[in-house]
Amino acid sequence: xxxxxxxxxxxxxxxxxxxxxxxxxxxxxxxxxxxxxxxxxxxxxxxxxxxxxxxxxxxxxxxxxxxxxxxxxxxxxxxxxxxxxxxxxxxxxxxxxxxxxxxxxxxxxxxxxxxxxxxxxxxxxxxxxxxxxxxxxxxxxxxxxxxxxxxxxxxxxxxxxxxxxxxxxxxxxxxxxxxxxxxxxxxxxxxxxxxxxxxxxxxxxxxxxxxxxxxxxxxxxxxxxxxxxxxxxxxxxxxxxxxxxxxxxxxxxxxxxxxxxxxxxxxxxxxxxxxxxxxxxxxxxxxxxxxxxxxxxxxxxxxxxxxxxxxxxxxxxxxxxxxxxxxxxxxxxxxxxxxxxxxxxxxxxxxxxxxxxxxxxxxxxxxxxxxxxxxxxxxxxxxxxxxxxxxxxxxxxxxxxxxxxxxxxxxxxxxxxxxxxxxxxxxxxxxxxxxxxxxxxxxxxxxxxxxxxxxxxxxxxxxxxxxxxxxxxxxxxxxxxxxxxxxxxxxxxxxxxxxxxxxxxxxxxxxxxxxxxxxxxxxxxxxxxxxxxxxxxxxxxxxxxxxxxxxxxxxxxxxxxxxxxxxx
Amino acid sequence: xxxxxxxxxxxxxxxxxxxxxxxxxxxxxxxxxxxxxxxxxxxxxxxxxxxxxxxxxxxxxxxxxxxxxxxxxxxxxxxxxxxxxxxxxxxxxxxxxxxxxxxxxxxxxxxxxxxxxxxxxxxxxxxxxxxxxxxxxxxxxxxxxxxxxxxxxxxxxxxxxxxxxxxxxxxxxxxxxxxxxxxxxxxxxxxxxxxxxxxxxxxxxxxxxxxxxxxxxxxxxxxxxxxxxxxxxxxxxxxxxxxxxxxxxxxxxxxxxxxxxxxxxxxxxxxxxxxxxxxxxxxxxxxxxxxxxxxxxxxxxxxxxxxxxxxxxxxxxxxxxxxxxxxxxxxxxxxxxx
Numbered sequence: 088x089x090x091x092x093x094x095x096x097x098x099x100x101x102x103x104x105x106x107x108x109x110x111x112x113x114x115x116x117x118x119x120x121x122x123x124x125x126x127x128x129x130x131x132x133x134x135x136x137x138x139x140x141x142x143x144x145x146x147x148x149x150x151x152x153x154x155x156x157x158x159x160x161x162x163x164x165x166x167x168x169x170x171x172x173x174x175x176x177x178x179x180x181x182x183x184x185x186x187x188x189x190x191x192x193x194x195x196x197x198x199x200x201x202x203x204x205x206x207x208x209x210x211x212x213x214x215x216x217x218x219x220x221x222x223x224x225x226x227x228x229x230x231x232x233x234x235x236x237x238x239x240x241x242x243x244x245x246x247x248x249x250x251x252x253x254x255x256x257x258x259x260x261x262x263x264x265x266x267x268x269x270x271x272x273x274x275x276x277x278x279x280x281x282x283x284x285x286x287x288x289x290x291x292x293x294x295x296x297x298x299x300x301x302x303x304x305x306x307x308x309x310x311x312x313x314x315x316x317x318x319x320x321x322x323x324x325x326x327x328x329x330x331x332x333x334x335x336x337x338x339x340x341x342x343x344x345x346x347x348x349x350x351x352x353x354x355x356x357x358x359x360x361x362x363x364x365x366x367x368x369x370x371x372x373x374x375x376x377x378x379x380x381x382x383x384x385x386x387x388x389x390x391x392x393x394x395x396x397x398x399x400x401x402x403x404x405x406x407x408x409x410x411x412x413x414x415x416x417x418x419x420x421x422x423x424x425x426x427x428x429x430x431x432x433x434x435x436x437x438x439x440x441x442x443x444x445x446x447x448x449x450x451x452x453x454x455x456x457x458x459x460x461x462x463x464x465x466x467x468x469x470x471x472x473x474x475x476x477x478x479x480x481x482x483x484x485x486x487x488x489x490x491x492x493x494x495x496x497x498x499x500x501x502x503x504x505x506x507x508x509x510x511x512x513x514x515x516x517x518x519x520x521x522x523x524x525x526x527x528x529x530x531x532x533x534x535x536x537x538x539x540x541x542x543x544x545x546x547x548x549x550x551x552x553x554x555x556x557x558x559x560x561x562x563x564x565x566x567x568x569x570x571x572x573x574x575x576x577x578x579x580x581x582x583x584x585x586x587x588x589x590x591x592x593x594x595x596x597x598x599x600x601x602x603x604x605x606x607x608x609x610x611x612x613x614x615x616x617x618x619x620x621x622x623x624x625x626x627x628x629x630x631x632x633x634x635x636x637x638x639x640x641x642x643x644x645x646x647x648x649x650x651x652x653x654x655x
Numbered sequence: 656x657x658x659x660x661x662x663x664x665x666x667x668x669x670x671x672x673x674x675x676x677x678x679x680x681x682x683x684x685x686x687x688x689x690x691x692x693x694x695x696x697x698x699x700x701x702x703x704x705x706x707x708x709x710x711x712x713x714x715x716x717x718x719x720x721x722x723x724x725x726x727x728x729x730x731x732x733x734x735x736x737x738x739x740x741x742x743x744x745x746x747x748x749x750x751x752x753x754x755x756x757x758x759x760x761x762x763x764x765x766x767x768x769x770x771x772x773x774x775x776x777x778x779x780x781x782x783x784x785x786x787x788x789x790x791x792x793x794x795x796x797x798x799x800x801x802x803x804x805x806x807x808x809x810x811x812x813x814x815x816x817x818x819x820x821x822x823x824x825x826x827x828x829x830x831x832x833x834x835x836x837x838x839x840x841x842x843x844x845x846x847x848x849x850x851x852x853x854x855x856x857x858x859x860x861x862x863x864x865x866x867x868x869x870x871x872x873x874x875x876x877x878x879x880x881x882x883x884x885x886x887x888x889x890x891x892x893x894x895x896x897x898x899x900x901x902x903x904x905x906x907x908x909x910x911x912x913x914x915x916x917x918x919x920x921x922x923x924x925x926x927x928x929x930x931x932x933x934x935x936x937x938x939x940x941x942x943x944x945x946x947x948x949x950x951x952x953x954x955x956x957x958x959x960x961x962x963x964x965x966x967x968x969x970x971x972x973x974x975x976x977x978x979x980x981x982x983x984x985x986x987x988x989x990x991x992x993x
Contacts, residue, residue: 152830154942157952161743166697258709263701329743344834345742345749346952347826347944369825371942372952375808376824383816385823386830505955535957536691543695576703 138188138197138638144653145360151636151649153388154371154380158345161329164259164304169391172303173646177351177366180336180650181302183228183247185212186559188640191411195637195655198411201559204467205599208559209296213242213307213335223291223598224269230282235356236309237332237339244278249310251276253323260304267567268292268299269596290596293603297558303644309333337361337650346370353650362653374507378631381406387633388647393507397629398452405634410454411641413628414463414559416568417509417552418620419500419516420580425547427496428580434618436486438476441621442519445478450511451626458622461569461614462561468607469561473615474622483523495524501540502550504531512623513550541579544572549579550623557643561607562594569619582619663985671974678970679731682963683724691957692716697740714740714959731967737960741952746964749949754968755840756827757938757945761930763862764869769923772874776881777912780889791882795875804936807868811940814864822860826942832857865941869934873926880922884915917984924980928973932965 159174160166186199187210200208211217216229234242252273254261269290270276277285288295308328316327324333332340337357342350349368353361369386371377378396381389382403392400400406421428421437428434443457456464459471487495498520502509510531517527532540540546556564571588572578590606590613597603614620628641637655640648694710702710711717715726730737736746779788814821822829827842835845835854843862846855888894888911897907935947946965953962 150831154825158742160741163743165743166740258703258706259698260701263703344752344944345744346753346949347942367830369830369942370944371825372948373940373942376811376940376942379811379816380823380825383819383823385815385825533691533955533957535693535695535955539690539692539695539957576701 138190138640138651140359140362140638140651140653142359144362147362147653148364149362149654150365150367151363151388151652152386153366153368153390154377154386155349155368155390156370156372156374156377158343158347158349158370162305162332162340162343163325163328164254164257164261165325165329167260169646172644174332174340174349175305176302176336176642176644176646176648177338177650178332178336178340179302179305179307179334180357181212182299182306183212183214183230184209184217184296184299185302186210186297186300186642191641193410196409196411196639196641197651198465198641199643201414201463201465201643202467202469203559205293206296208467209300212300217296219295223293223295224288226286226288226295227279228284228286230284232282234335235354236312236335237354237356238309238312239356240309240311242307242309242335243281244284246307246310247284248273248276248278249313250306250308253308254304254306256323257325261306264298264301264304267563267595268295291598292595293597293599294558294560294563294595297560297563301557301644302642303557305334307335309335338366357650361650363649366649381631381633384633387636389631390647392629392631394451394454394626394629395507397631400631407632407634407636409628409630409632409639411628411639412456412465413625413641413645414465414555414557414643415552415625415627415645416458416461416463416554416556416564416620417512417550417623417626418458418554419623420546420549420551420620421618422544422546422548422579423581423583423619424544427492428548430490431617432486432490433492433496434621435476436483436490436523437520437525438618438621439479439483439486440519440523440525441476441623442478442515443476443623445519446512446515447624449515450508451624454629455624455626458625460611460622461620462564462607462611463556463559463625466556466559466561466564468604468611470608470611473608473612475615476618476621478519480519480523487523487525492524495526498525498527499530499547500527500550501530501532501537501546501548503534503537505534506552508626509550509552516550542576544579544581546579555643555645559643560594561610562591562597562603565591565610565614566595569614580619582617584613584617584619587613587617587619659989660982660985664982667978667981671978674974675967675970679728679967680724682966682970683727684720686959686962686966687720687723689954689957693740693957693959727963731964736964736967739953739958739961741956741958741961746961749961750946750964750968751840753944753946753949756842756943757931757934757947759827759841759843759862760865760869760934760938760943760945761927763866764873764930764934765923765927767866767870768874768877768926771870772877773881773919776878776883777885777908777915779878780882780885781908783886791878795879798872798875801872802936803868803872803934804940806871807865807937807940810864810868821864822857824861824864824941826944827858827861828854829857829861861941865934865937865943868937868941869930873930876922876926877919880919881915884918885911888912888915913987917987920980920983920987924976927976931969931972 157170159170162174186208188197189200191198213230213234214228215231218227230242255273269288269292271289275287279285312333313324317324337354338351339354341352347370351366353364374392374396377389378392380386382400384405397408401408421434423429447457459474460469462469500513502513513529517529520527541549554568568577569582570578570591572581572583590610594603594606628645630647635654636652638651638653640651642648694707698707698710715723734747739746739749742749779791811824832854835842835851836849838845838848843858846858894911897910932947935951938945938948950965
């Protein structure tokens with residue numbers, strides 16, 4: 088069997104860790120042999136290192152209180168905010184696969200091992216075994232028996248098929264990812280038996296397992312439960328699932344008063360049993376109030392606080408600021424439908440005029456790191472050698488002159504005015520650009536207006552932080568955000584480079600191997616030369632909790648996965 | 656007298672119909688002039704253009720404006736204000752949830768503004784030159800120059816953060832306190848009506864700081880009006896005659912206050928109207944989940960349906976408030992007519 092064909096027994100699968108650990112402890116106690124004891128000790132360390140939940144903590148049944156910034160508009164893939172993605176991850180728990188967890192340099196913080204090469208970063212979520220064909224076109228998944236929803240129904244292959252059928256009907260995110268993995272129709276999913284499915288893809292997909300590791304578009308659905316709420320006019324239970332969940336994930340929503348509160352209870356059938364039995368969430372829109380609540384100890388967790396507030400909270404000995412390297416790509420995006428922004432030398436000049444260090448220090452207080460590639464630093468094949476840009480106003484002026492703008496030009500810099508860090512960044516960028524003759528006007532926009540104009544590609548230049556690729560693959564990142572503009576909606580800056588388009592399109596359907604790695608590096612090189620985006624600062628995942636909580640797991644959705652948390 | 660009042664009230668009520676009709680037109684078309692198309696946010700970043708077009712179709716945004724307006728008009732008569740994309744709920748449900756929360760806050764704020772502001776204003780007018788006048792003057796100056804959100808944050812800082820006297824500003828109820836059985840939707844009132852004392856305690860405690868903020872900031876309007884009109888009345892010719900006729904001080908003050916009431920009632924009406932939509936920052940700081948907060952979130956997210964409904968509902972309440980003001984005016988001074 089080739090090395091890319093996986094047949095995994097999942098020795099270190101987190102789902103079965105507690106039982107395995109208990110088994111190994113038992114072996115240690117009974118064997119008594121020094122050699123075996125040493126082996127078992129090593130194995131236990133390996134299990135503990137992935138941040139599993141100790142069995143005794145599962146029995147605790149904690150209640151956690153949280154202050155969120157907003158209510159989720161829905162519990163289905165019909166609206167997209169951090170709160171929606173958080174609820175979907177908690178209620179549905181993600182798709183068939185997941186990224187492996189690995190320890191970080193911070194105690195009690197684990198992170199998705201996105202830097203592992205190829206598909207080594209992913210493991211089974213609801214499946215305990217999977218196989219890929221040599222041509223990467225046929226993938227077979229074996230669902231673990233005994234996975235149950237909060238309603239008590241067992242997950243079967245039919246649930247997965249129904250979920251994909253619904254995804255094709257919804258024509259939303261799951262549908263988009265079906266196209267990314269070349270699943271042409273739900274009919275191409277073959278049910279082998281109650282627990283086994285086979286996906287027949289129309290083209291090879293090197294990233295299919297990573298695409299199956301996402302958690303933010305809902306599903307797998309407990310189809311039996313969902314169908315109970317379907318009607319003749321609504322066969323996919325869209326109305327019911329807007330405000331209710333039918334998942335196999337660790338939590339279940341029991342109360343949702345929009346704009347006021349949410350209550351989640353754990354799925355008693357979920358393994359390992361989450362130590363937090365109940366999550367009480369209050370909607371507190373004002374970040375200053377959320378900060379005060381945590382500072383005073385009135386809540387266990389305050390969501391989405393700006394770095395400025397986190398810095399203030401860090402002085403409180405009863406609060407912990409959890410940090411991990413992450414996958415954010417904040418950037419300045421020159422809209423290349425504009426004649427001036429379309430010139431490479433202008434974009435290079437803007438890159439040299441961008442005060443990276445100042446933004447890092449004044450907006451992010453030195454946290455995180457300056458981005459130097461289109462692919463996040465935690466992804467495989469990342470290199471910073473193709474990104475030469477540091478703050479150099481003289482070089483920027485010279486490039487502007489070469490581009491035909493010795494006296495600069497007028498620039499309109501747009502941003503979402505609800506994100507304080509983007510506004511602060513824009514102010515610093517304006518000052519720097521004004522200094523080299525690019526007369527910059529700030530254009531703060533309400534979220535919906537910004538979103539619309541960005542997607543319509545009407546902005547001359549944008550400061551944006553909405554990109555955090557889930558698939559640890561440069562080809563995917565390039566394809567999804569800057570791929571051929573005619574077919575890539577997310578390419579909001581209208582970057583259109585023939586070689587780049589060809590490479591990222593090819594990488595989406597090319598089996599893993601050395602040739603693909605070369606293409607990966609070339610994509611990073613083109614991004615450095617052509618500057619479709621001016622990359623800014625990767626601030627990292629940042630969350631503020633009461634000190635007593637531990638076992639945080641960073642996942643590329645950048646949400647808090649409460650199922651792992653317990654009190655130290 | 657009774658018949659005249661009824662005729663007055665009927666005429667005044669008739670006027671509300673064209674008023675509300677005009678409001679519905681203005682609201683609908685003005686909101687359409689706002690930048691922002693919710694279809695893009697609703698469809699999400701990965702949606703294909705066809706999906707965005709489908710969402711536009713579902714929202715009716717692909718229809719001509721007039722068609723959209725008449726369809727909207729037809730639906731609101733059946734209580735159908737559409738669906739909010741931010742809550743996935745019928746807008747009418749959202750409003751029924753949030754309006755009582757705001758009304759509870761506003762009614763209490765106006766009530767305390769009246770019971771404290773009018774006597775205090777009258778007292779200052781009567782005791783000219785006293786220390787009370789100087790204190791009230793200083794308070795009026797300060798309250799007039801400090802924004803409500805600042806006062807709210809200050810109260811949170813002092814009474815929750817430093818002293819720990821006030822409960823956490825997490826909305827209408829503290830954590831783990833169950834919501835009362837629904838009667839009016841106002842938690843404190845419902846808890847009182849159902850005898851749910853634990854919830855009543857929590858709801859009342861949660862009300863203290865936001866109501867105090869609103870009273871501190873907006874009471875000076877009532878207080879100053881009460882003071883100035885009382886001063887005016889006390890110096891008027893009829894009061895001179897009253898004094899010359901030897902009427903008791905108490906009777907004089909009663910006459911003065913009654914004659915000072917019409918402008919005070921107008922100011923109270925204006926304050927009530929203003930707070931219905933204007934308490935938004937206080938609602939946000941105290942996580943109140945009220946109507947003003949709902950309206951602002953609708954604006955920034957281009958959520959048209961709730962925005963239209965909130966403006967219309969506020970217009971209905973405003974009309975109602977001014978109707979009551981006019982009727983009270985008429986009761987106080989029957990010479991006033993429509």
